[in-house]
Amino acid sequence: MRCSLSIVLALTWLVLGTRSTDAASPPSLTVFAAADLTFAFREIAPRFEQATGARVTLVFGSTGNFAQQIRQGGPADVFFAADQSFVDALAAEGVLLRETRTLYAQGRIVLATARAFGPKLTDLRSLLDSRVRHVAIANPVHAPYGRAAEQALRKAGIWEALRPKLVFGENIRHTLQFVQTGAAEAGIVALSVANVPDVDSVSIDAAMHAPLDQAAAVVRRSARPELGLAFIQFVNGPEGRPIMKRYGFMLPGEF
Amino acid sequence: MDSFPVWLSLRVALSATALTLLTGVPTAWLLARKRFPGRNALEAVVVLPLVLPPTVLGYYLLVVIGYRGPIGRVLAAIGLELAFTPAAAVLAACVGSIALVIKSAQAGFETVDRQLEQAARTLGRSEWGVFWSVTLPLAWRSVLAGTVLAFCRALGEFGITLMVAGNIPGRTQTLPLAIYDRVQANQMGEANALALVAVGIVVVLLFGLSRLARLRY
Numbered sequence: 381m382r383c384s385l386s387i388v389l390a391l392t393w394l395v396l397g398t399r400s401t402d403a404a405s406p407p408s409l410t411v412f413a414a415a416d417l418t419f420a421f422r423e424i425a426p427r428f429e430q431a432t433g434a435r436v437t438l439v440f441g442s443t444g445n446f447a448q449q450i451r452q453g454g455p456a457d458v459f460f461a462a463d464q465s466f467v468d469a470l471a472a473e474g475v476l477l478r479e480t481r482t483l484y485a486q487g488r489i490v491l492a493t494a495r496a497f498g499p500k501l502t503d504l505r506s507l508l509d510s511r512v513r514h515v516a517i518a519n520p521v522h523a524p525y526g527r528a529a530e531q532a533l534r535k536a537g538i539w540e541a542l543r544p545k546l547v548f549g550e551n552i553r554h555t556l557q558f559v560q561t562g563a564a565e566a567g568i569v570a571l572s573v574a575n576v577p578d579v580d581s582v583s584i585d586a587a588m589h590a591p592l593d594q595a596a597a598v599v600r601r602s603a604r605p606e607l608g609l610a611f612i613q614f615v616n617g618p619e620g621r622p623i624m625k626r627y628g629f630m631l632p633g634e635f
Numbered sequence: 636m637d638s639f640p641v642w643l644s645l646r647v648a649l650s651a652t653a654l655t656l657l658t659g660v661p662t663a664w665l666l667a668r669k670r671f672p673g674r675n676a677l678e679a680v681v682v683l684p685l686v687l688p689p690t691v692l693g694y695y696l697l698v699v700i701g702y703r704g705p706i707g708r709v710l711a712a713i714g715l716e717l718a719f720t721p722a723a724a725v726l727a728a729c730v731g732s733i734a735l736v737i738k739s740a741q742a743g744f745e746t747v748d749r750q751l752e753q754a755a756r757t758l759g760r761s762e763w764g765v766f767w768s769v770t771l772p773l774a775w776r777s778v779l780a781g782t783v784l785a786f787c788r789a790l791g792e793f794g795i796t797l798m799v800a801g802n803i804p805g806r807t808q809t810l811p812l813a814i815y816d817r818v819q820a821n822q823m824g825e826a827n828a829l830a831l832v833a834v835g836i837v838v839v840l841l842f843g844l845s846r847l848a849r850l851r852y
Binding site for chain 1: 690694697698701702703704716718719798801802803804805806818
């Protein structure tokens with residue numbers, strides 16, 4: 381019994397007893413970024429590291445989750461939201477530094493078809509085809525790309541007719557997975573994540589939905605606000621822009 | 636393959652299991668043996684983590700332990716930050732898994748014949764002695780079953796961890812979060828490898844435990 385108690389204490393120590401000791405190593409930057417930036421930022425971050433000598437930790441996830449976490453002290457230095465409204469709300473609360481707020485991109489949506497399905501859909505109205513049994517979009521209640529998808533479908537006049545076929549993803553990557561696995565024959569996803577095997581896609585006219593303005597800002601609690609701002613500028617700078625463009629974002633000054 | 640999430644998860648799950656045992660077994664004993672005001676409320680609270688959606692539970696927890704929350708502020712005053720640390724992952728795993736220990740152990744304790752405990756008392760054992768020499772040895776299979784379930788649940792804990800510990804690679808990204816991240820990033824090879832490791836850990840653990848149980852009894 382003594383022995384089991386000491387085992388228990390030893391196990392507890394396993395986690396609680398180890399404090400990270402990375403105090404003096406190169407300056408590190410933690411970036412909370414919306415899931416649609418996954419592929420682009422995986423390419424941009426190493427270049428930023430090379431240019432500045434800083435170490436970048438990328439955390440990808442849902443913009444809504446990140447907003448809650450940053451509000452509660454989440455260890456982000458910079459926040460790249462998929463929707464500017466989150467950045468504006470946090471800036472108004474004083475959690476983000478208002479003066480660092482930057483519009484970094486505009487998102488585009490595409491009509492994606494599972495390759496397994498056969499015919500490549502090129503027109504929103506073709507979603508009504510009875511062979512298309514499920515259409516994946518991000519949840520329009522809280523996901524910006526989902527909202528844009530709903531607007532586009534409404535503008536095409538097929539939202540009501542399509543409703544029984546719709547399945548909602550939690551975020552844009554999740555939505556894409558529905559199409560990638562063929563579980564949904566088609567879907568509306570972000571251009572920035574659509575370039576994967578198993579999926580064909582065609583752009584949806586940007587006039588079909590309200591602009592998907594995406595903003596970033598530095599977190600007030602950040603220990604290195606200047607480094608965070610440098611990262612935002614890097615994304616919008618000569619090194620970041622071509623990469624962002626390649627992944628299908630429209631950039632400031634172009635829209 | 637990045638092995639950090641594997642080691643972190645093992646440590647988190649082991650620590651969480653130890654902590655749930657330390658707190659869950661006494662709670663189970665209380666629920667099985669004592670009548671006290673608020674007992675029914677406690678029984679309900681214990682299973683709440685199994686009912687609420689993990690991310691929502693995580694959000695509530697974050698509001699409490701975040702740097703502006705009631706507990707977070709107290710901790711901050713003594714220079715500690717709990718949210719978004721590995722310790723927060725341990726807390727998340729505890730919250731997610733403790734009901735499994737408590738309910739199993741409670742059921743085990745309830746089936747122990749009280750006359751045997753009574754007999755031990757007449758022979759001069761203290762309450763503490765009765766527990767260790769009669770109640771626990773007779774209920775150990777239930778406690779072990781609950782512990783195994785709790786460990787597996789702790790190892791697989793996702794939603795609460797995502798909210799309170801974040802999903803920070805190299806710091807708080809546990810095995811389930813790492814697998815999810817790889818799937819999200821379309822790195823299916825690495826996701827599959829990590830998933831295989833998670834399965835492997837549990838298979839080895841269960842195999843070892845059943846061997847151990849047979850050796851001993």
